Amino acid sequence: MRLLKRGWLDLLLKLAFILVSLWMLVSLSHIATGWHPSFILSLRWLEYTDNNGGPEIVCNCSAIFQGELEAIEEAKILAITRDFRKSVQISDDFYINASENCRKFKTDRKYLTFPLSQEEENFPLAYSMVVHHKVQNFERLLRAIYAPQNFYCVHVDTKANPSVISAITAITSCFPNVFMVSKPVKVVYSAWSRVQADLNCMADLYNISTKWKYFINLCGQDFPLKTNLEIVKALQLLRGSNSLESEKMPESKKWRILKSHSLTGDTIQGTGQDKKPPPFKLPILSGNAYIVVNRGYIRSVLEDTRIHALIEWAKDTYSPDEFLWATIQRMPDVPGSTRPNIKYDMTDINAIARLVKWSWHEGPQGSLDAVYPECQGSHVRSICVYGAGDLNWMIKQHHLFANKFDVDTDSIAIYCLERYLRHKALSEIH
Incomplete structure (x- = not known):
């Protein structure tokens, strides 16, 4: 009789656990569709x-x-x-082993696997993440910015340590909206390849979904200062504009675009040869590698023949990532762009x-x-x-x-x- 009662008790406990689990799932589904119950304790x-x-x-x-x-x-x-x-310190092997069980990995690391608001769900973002080392830095960055409605393209330098490539590949395989770039390149600091890494992710992100609204590029040592909702609200306030450093090229940097450069091994060096003027008499602006731009800007980068000509011209310059995006931002008819007049200059502090x-x-x-x-x-x-x-x-x-x-x-x-x-x-x- 006592064994029979214990069996019934075990059955009731299991049933209670199932009901609580179902209640939590229903609650979370309501959250994703905009209904926020008072019992948000789940x-x-x-x-x-x-x-x-x-x-x-x-x-x-x-x-x-x-x-x-x-x-x-x-x-x-x-x-x-x-x-x-x-x-x-967390070893690369830890991430390789931990991500073999994706469900446990996402639970243990407390990833947000559902949208926290309707506003965020309706405003998906696209991220390019260019990484070459420090897997723990990358994983903590991904966790901080992850949301299931967003899209994440990860570019790992082809010369990175094999354990870094394996660990990051394993982590990304646990998420349907996080993927490795289709065409990874060997990245050399201050050379064209740094731009090419972002370009390849831009193309993949543009083709994978038509839903995302804004593109943000990151490196492995970035970290957010805002929640996803705060980022969405800030981007909505831009009303289609872009936000990135774009200002007059200082005299101290003009040598970067006046002289041709080439790679010698993993080092970029000047050839001593003068470069031809930029195409279409475009004014070259100064900026940096990191941008916040709308989907139309990315479409222009991928499809506008003027930009393609600028890209070809820029391939033998020094640190093209520090002027290319800034220059495109001031080209007429690029969505979200501004005029090249000095009154529209924007510093990194204001962007x-x-x-x-x-x-x-x-x-x-x-x-x-x-x-x-x-x-x-x-x-x-x-x-x-x-x-x-x-x-x-x-x-x-x-x-x-x-x-x-x-x-x-x-x-x-x-x-x-x-x-x-x-x-x-x-x-x-x-």
Whole structure:
């Protein structure tokens, strides 16, 4: 009799579990279609908590975001401690093995597998992600920006370590809307191949879906400063315009387009030969590699004969990614473009595409000459690799993304930022 009762109890528990699971699925489906029930507690499993956090849980992210000096100093000391730096490393093999079970991988890593609002579902985005190393950086970036209605093209440098290529391929295979670029290339810094990597992803994204509204290109050391909903709202406010750095070419950079360059091994070098003027007498503008542009801009890049002529002309220049997109943005009839007149110039500070701290623009607090406060991390090629002390300033900016972040240098900055964004994304549901 006692065994019979225990059997009935087990059956009732299983039935209760099934009913709760069905209730959660129904709730989530309602969320995806715009109905937000008051019992939204079912989303608590998507929050980042100390129970599933890494070694960084000892940091006080709230105090860091408030700019409290004691918490920031503690984070700085921890970030340079050998044992801590070793503890936050995740091997490429971990991602290869973990992604063999995609359902478990997405659950354990707390990926958002349903749209959090109707507004986001109706405004899908397209991302190009150009990567060559640091798989953990890439995976945490993907998780931070992932939404099932968006599309993600991943370009891994063909000269990357085989374990990097295998790990990223394994991760992308777990998502129907994340894919490896169809034509990967060997990327050389400041050479044409950096542009070609984005061009190949642009073509794949344009052909894979007609639904997405805006294109954003990223590298593996970027990280968002806004939730997906905030990004959507910011792009809606553009009303079809593009947002990217595009301004008059400074004299100090003109050598890049006046002289021809070629590759010698993995190094780009000048040939000493003068280049012909750009086609159609196009004014060449200065910018950077990262852009926020509408679908029509991408269509023009892929189909406009004027742009094709500009692309061919640019292939033997130095660092073409720092003028090509900026120049196209000022060409007549390109969707979302502006006139080439100097009054339409836009700096990287005014554009929303990317927040970057250059060492020569930094200055002490209160300095009127400084563009932004001093870097609280370290510098690589004159660019600030953000530390936890930069977060308080960073989240007050209007940019959608920031560069650079590095798990090897300061994982606390990434850890606190991803927790901040996830909490904000879930709190936006009402």
